[in-house]
Amino acid sequence: MNQLLLKGFEVELFTGSPNGQNVGVAVEVTRDLHDFVKEPDHRNIEYITSPIKDYALLSEALLAPRRRLREWLSLKNLTILPGSTLSLGDSERFERSDPVNPYHDLIEATYGTRVVTASIHINLGIEDLSVLFAALRLVRCEAALFLALSASSPFLNGLSTGMHSQRWVQFPLTPLNVPLFANHGHYVSWVEEQLETGNMTNERHFWTSVRPNGPKRPYQLNRLELRICDLITDTNVLLAVTALLELRVLSIVRSPNLNDPFLASQLDKYELAELSNKNDVAAAEASLNSTLHHWRDGSSIVCREWLDQILEEVTPLAVEMGLSDQLKPLYSVITHGNQAMQWLEAYSTGQSVEAVLQKSIVAMQAEETFTGRGGVMLG
Template structure:
């Protein structure tokens, strides 16, 4: 099958931010998305707000941006929609919070949104879909064509664990500490078309793969492939889907800036013919697990070609494996190394400040670290909910 990819002349960005709706007193989820979205949609074509949408459960709302030139446009766009949403929630004694999981709510008690596609999802996927009481944050970055989208995705896969560690915000699930930094990533990967993307070498191979899945009845459309990173042909973007929902707009914008800068760096390397070979699947799989488990405290596997920047044979833990040098590096050090590589690109496109914010997240901790700090200081899971509500409302990560 032929899949048309909408070309993008510029590396524009767009962000999708999923929010839990919680009772302001009890902290439990509030299934009021339908009535709130109906009120927000009043006066818009078809009665639907263009930037606030249903998600799987009626206790969740997705806020999306338009096509933005840079991270600061993303910030203004998200804040404008949240400003519309908050008064409608306040009148119902409900608050919004941004976290990949709710600390104690039960998926089995939540109401499914009325959209027929969500009910088809539950019917088709059954238990794995019914437990998707999770929120993510997606970042779209425009690329010129499908071929370059595939090449960019192969390189972005190498950095997937860094994005996951930085965004981790789901230590608690259904009333218990999961022991994970990102429980969401493990819950979501149970779907058959979620998790790591397969390594695909060119656009025609992607078309053949989609043709096979549709022909076998596994999916109905390309939109039902929910990989951690995927091409979005209709938008002409590479879509990063690996991130947990982050507690603040500030942190969300920081990672949007990192994503845009990294994609531009990849496009520059493609133009020069110097884009690195894709990482091995086994190293990415292990790193994804390590980032989900340990977050920013993870030690991640790093592979480099001989002669390229990275571990060298003189490093005490570096070893040559299959023609590549392999070492184990602290996640925080990897964040710093990635930012250093991206600095010239960031300076050119105006994202230096956002990379500084990424370094601050690595230094002070993720949403997961801050949630656990609340409990370590004697707080309850209800206190964690109030903490998350406050962080989104003030757009300020609470210092640990």
């Protein structure tokens, strides 16, 4: 594994009016645009990118579907909404996209609008199962860092919630207790047990910060799926987060004894799982300002400082893999704050949630007039 990995994205979006109000049109969108799929609530829509290794091609792969969706929405005087929660929407009411889907029945009855969120799932192709499960352990223990970089959901129902990622706080993690998997066999037996006991309804009903994925879960696996990130609308930042994730996985390949928590931590597997869960909650509350606990020894560390350490650690590998420039947007995020922090700063000066959202709607649309990182204006 001396080359870049395949990378694919599952992108969930909210649709709504230019003033930031949520408006559900998923049924109509999926009827007319075949590369989009419905979520249980029709205020959400999702698209999935094909696996690509080259970062130079990923920006356009992410932006092209957004342009198609925006063109469709503009005919109805609607737009794409930034953020990962119903910032101005009604979280008391579930708006079904498919009233006859029995799985959606279960979701609505069990979770309600807690699941009505938007996020980015980042998938990295890993065929070697021993590498895959070592990578899953490392990423599980560092998932809070990726949430901190991506946090974009401080609002709900027109109010500040006090959280940087309200999405992660409200989303129902399922099952509640997920171990760090020792290997593929451990994962298979655990999933089979969850299905037998009813903790999971099907193999997809596994909602956690990071999970293995593949063509026939849990038996055939070929990728790591990071699920913790809030929606990142700036593709340069999203690709920087992806590059950091990829470099952490490649670090496992190069130096497993230094980077696999089962080999390099002073904590046992139960302590590591508990530490990771607590870190995720802390990052949801204060993101880059949060105090986390390092998986190597459990010591406390400010999230920004941990990210600075990791970026310094991966720098030689980034140079070797040609990813140094790709990481640059992260330094700006660490210095100036993620989207949630910038929104909350504007909100603290007296700007309304509506005004904050409207500025970001305009910025999100402006990005789509450019292709790739080169900033070439579309004709």
